[in-house]
Amino acid sequence: MALLIQRPNGTEDVIPQNIHKWHTIEKVTREVAEKFGFKEIRIPTFENTNLFLRSVGETTDVVQKEMYTVMAKETKFTLRPEGTAGTIRATLQNGLLNEPMPQRLYYILPCFRHERPQAGRLREFHQFGVEMIGTQSPVADAEVISLAKNLLDRLELRNIALYINSIGCPACRAEYHKALKAFFEKDKDNLCDTCLSRLEKNPMRILDCKSPVCSDIAANAPLIIDYLCQECSDHFEKLKSYLDAMNIEYTVNPKIVRGLDYYTKTVFEFVTTDIGAQGTVCGGGRYDGLIEQLGGPKTPALGFAMGIERLILTMEKQGCAFIEPKKCDLYIAPMGENALLKTLTITHNLREEGFWTEYDVVGRSLKAQMKYADKIGALFTMVLGDNEINDNKAKLRNMSTGEEIEVTLDENFYFNFSNIAIAAMFKESLEF
Ligand code: HAM
Secondary structure (H helix, E strand, C coil), X not given: CCCCCCCCCCCCCCCHHHHHHHHHHHHHHHHHHHHCCCEECCCCCEEEHHHHHHHCCCCCHHHHHHCCEEEECCEEXXXXXXXXXXXXHHXXXXXXXXXXXXXXXXXXXXXXXXXXXXXXXCCEEEEEEEEEECCCCHHHHHHHHHHHHHHHHHCCCCCEEEEEEECCCHHHHHHHHHHHHHHHHCCHHHCCHHHHHHHHHCHHHHHHCCCHHHHHHHCCCCCHHHHCCHHHHHHHHHHHHHHHHCCCCCEECCCCCCCCCCCEEEEEEEEECCCCCCCEEEEEEECCCHHHHCCCCCCCEEEEEEEHHHHHHHHHHHCCCCCCCCCCCEEEEECCHHHHHHHHHHHHXXXXXXXXXXXXXXXXXXXXXXXXXXXCCCCEEEEECHHHHHHCEEXXXXXXXXXXXXXXXXXXXXXXXXXXXXXXXXXXXXXX
């Protein structure tokens, strides 16, 4: 079949056969976030473009190359490339800073970046993220990192290294920028055009340029960690001591600068080598200046986001368990109109009791119905014909053991079916 229109490059369909993987991540992320006191926030999929220019930053790859922007009635809107900017905008717009501090928010949302698609890198991808707003203490950095670690552990992921760094505050950054400028000035002629303009405006962004020539030049650039002021240095030392106390292993990687402009002080990434080049499953850090930059009061904050597709890829590669998809509890095959009427009553009542119940809505032969029940993995089947209706009795068949149990088709049926289903779960035999 030649499909006339395909899905856009860099997007994915999640078909029912795979949805349990998403449900696993969604369930576990919610449980872990809520255990740490975080509450869910939902924000629009698109925002005024200026929000991202002011937060993510005009010299970043995300803003310069990757945003999906439309002009609608003279206003520019952008599909969100990440969740932090919108979450902070919503925090300010809804007066959440008047609520008890720190605010602990989490989100699960689609993001859009026009990047070159490859394994683990999509144009529409999904993030689970958290933001903790209103604390400057380094123990909050440790708390947020431990949430991420707790989540990765709950998913039973292995072989994921935590890298941390500090990229300082505007005070230490000013000195660092001078050193970077002097360093890149020597190789000015070899930098790509984007980096050439970054040299004046924001030389730190040259460090995360994806062009091989710029990355080669940047390999020996000065490191921000050597330029930290006393306060930033103390903050970083405290964070390390808290991580040690929590038994969370980490490596200081002075090369991590992150690709978004709002970060200050702590930055961190969780990286696996199991899924190829796009192995960063989580990235985050502190952004003490962002809220003020967006027009709010001076308020420190921090957070992280994880790529859900990357988490699933890693779980698949490592053979981690997903929550088993639910199965049909009972498939009823009615033979004839009377049996169908009884089937409709039983089905309705069983569904009220919470059981997944199906019957034939196609008009198939008994043999074809049984084949269908087998294909959907029904746990029990029951054939209802004239004899069963007259005797008010039928046989429930356990599809995995072949065992048949006689049941009465009166009001006791629902109670008995519950018991039989539970017993089957524990692989016990029961008769009624
Ligand atoms: P980020 O590092 O740009 O940070 O993205 C976070 C995570 O989203 C990445 O570590 C990766 O797992 C996933 N991700 C990013 N781009 C793609 C892509 N094209 N395809 C698949 N997955 C991707 C942020 O977005 C920050 N807002 C994180 C944060 C929250 N910092 C503080 N609070």
